[in-house]
Amino acid sequence: MSASDHNKPTNSPQESAENTTHFGYQTIDKEDKVSMVAGVFHSVAKQYDIMNDLMSFGIHRLWKRFTIDASGVRPGNKVLDLAGGTGDLTAKFSQLVGKSGQVVLADINSSMLNVGRDKLRDKGLVQNIDYIQANAQYLPFEDNTFDIVTIAFGLRNVTDKDMALRSIYRVLKPGGRLLVLEFSKPEHELLNKAYDFYSFNILPKMGELVAKDGDSYKYLAESIRMHPDQETLKTMLDNAGFEQTSFKNLTGGVVALHKGYKF
Amino acid sequence: MSSLFTQIAKQFMFSQTLTAGLEIIINKVLTLKSAFFSFDKLAHKTLTIALSELDFPLSFTVVPTKESRFNTMNVLVTSLTAHTDCTITTSIKTLIELQTQKKLTELIKQDKLDVTGDIKVAQQFASLAETLNIDWQSELATHIGDIPTHKLTQLGKKVSDKFHFTAQQIKADASEYLVHEQRVVVTKSQIELFNQAVADIDAQTQTLEARIARLSEHLPQ
Numbered sequence A: 001m002s003a004s005d006h007n008k009p010t011n012s013p014q015e016s017a018e019n020t021t022h023f024g025y026q027t028i029d030k031e032d033k034v035s036m037v038a039g040v041f042h043s044v045a046k047q048y049d050i051m052n053d054l055m056s057f058g059i060h061r062l063w064k065r066f067t068i069d070a071s072g073v074r075p076g077n078k079v080l081d082l083a084g085g086t087g088d089l090t091a092k093f094s095q096l097v098g099k100s101g102q103v104v105l106a107d108i109n110s111s112m113l114n115v116g117r118d119k120l121r122d123k124g125l126v127q128n129i130d131y132i133q134a135n136a137q138y139l140p141f142e143d144n145t146f147d148i149v150t151i152a153f154g155l156r157n158v159t160d161k162d163m164a165l166r167s168i169y170r171v172l173k174p175g176g177r178l179l180v181l182e183f184s185k186p187e188h189e190l191l192n193k194a195y196d197f198y199s200f201n202i203l204p205k206m207g208e209l210v211a212k213d214g215d216s217y218k219y220l221a222e223s224i225r226m227h228p229d230q231e232t233l234k235t236m237l238d239n240a241g242f243e244q245t246s247f248k249n250l251t252g253g254v255v256a257l258h259k260g261y262k263f
Numbered sequence B: 001m002s003s004l005f006t007q008i009a010k011q012f013m014f015s016q017t018l019t020a021g022l023e024i025i026i027n028k029v030l031t032l033k034s035a036f037f038s039f040d041k042l043a044h045k046t047l048t049i050a051l052s053e054l055d056f057p058l059s060f061t062v063v064p065t066k067e068s069r070f071n072t073m074n075v076l077v078t079s080l081t082a083h084t085d086c087t088i089t090t091s092i093k094t095l096i097e098l099q100t101q102k103k104l105t106e107l108i109k110q111d112k113l114d115v116t117g118d119i120k121v122a123q124q125f126a127s128l129a130e131t132l133n134i135d136w137q138s139e140l141a142t143h144i145g146d147i148p149t150h151k152l153t154q155l156g157k158k159v160s161d162k163f164h165f166t167a168q169q170i171k172a173d174a175s176e177y178l179v180h181e182q183r184v185v186v187t188k189s190q191i192e193l194f195n196q197a198v199a200d201i202d203a204q205t206q207t208l209e210a211r212i213a214r215l216s217e218h219l220p221q
């Protein structure tokens, strides 16, 4: 079974026409995407963490650790964890930037933010974290605010990715960096096939069984396939103004970490 | 086929697996024994251990978690190098030499072991390691004792056992080092530190240059 068996649209993963975009494999009006994505994350919020562990066999924790290690974060830094959801990255950043630093957990979805806030409070992480409901396309921060912006498994859900990248660029300080952790294209055909089989057969069933929500997990699998591959995303970073852009494949390219600087 | 496996092995994220494992175990033991240790001096301090056998450093950062009457601290283990208070550079081989009663200062003079930054931080971490006195083998076995992770278990134990021993040695020798040796020993690391500082300035200059170029693009002709 391959992705093509699932009626994957053949056009570019970018926005296909002026007013339409993709919601998984469906082509929909841009205006509808935000609320449809919101529907998905309202519905998965409570089970999100447990599903993450199950679906990725816990490997998402290593991908996130890799992101932290690559961020070069230091005490006193201001960090934006964009599309931060339940706050895994925020938790680590908050501890590493210390009292003199600050972390903003921003997400478009109030349910995800609430689950994140409760989780971080339970961990005793309160001092240096702010929670903000915001759309990545229209970040409500001054220019040149952050030393580091991360967006982990979030960019593929954003309606206008180029606009979001420009918005991130604007709020980064000169010398600051963006890290995009996102599903990407496995480098090897065999791995690609195995991954397709897993995503379209096993993953939605797991979603159905554990989170009672197969449709949302079908969307997640489809949105992963529609997301730009490594080189395309790198070019998108370049186009948004980022410099010294690069990416590193993790787990055979199932996931890639892109990095770009603002000078 | 083999190239696929090599590729996957490369991306196995060994450093993240090791740091995650260390972090889980340290914090588990810390929960049980933190009442016996005063963390005041260690809060927000980072110790980095660079072992020549590993191509990534191990950085240990102590962070206070809950505000309460009791000390509740968490130790983060990362491979970050952007900020540290003290770095110990050595090899597992040298740690074995340490076990045969060689003096820390001797090894420093021979460029086999190096301490840069605030040695008091290393001393504090040494006390913490002593208090925790983690039985790495059984701890690792309960967490990741299956066959695919056997190698990791072995390495993890090797690294951490040696760390515990060095910790004791550092504690014993550090005061001596501070009093008698620090002024006379010019270590390789001091030169490296200088080189690093030069490289940092170079990088900053480049950043600045790029920034100036960016700004001058916007200047009216």
Ligand SMILES: C[S@@+](CC[C@H](N)C(=O)[O-])C[C@H]1O[C@@H](n2cnc3c(N)ncnc32)[C@H](O)[C@@H]1O
Pocket (backbone or CB within 6 Å): A037, A041, A082, A083, A084, A085, A086, A087, A088, A106, A107, A108, A109, A112, A134, A135, A136, A137, A151, A152, A153, A154, A157, A158, A159
């Ligand atoms: C798969 S979750 C990732 C959460 C977290 N970063 C992690 O790695 O576990 C994707 C998140 O992106 C958020 N999101 C989707 N579209 C967004 C947008 N336009 N702006 C900000 N956040 C958005 C969702 O609400 C959701 O919480």
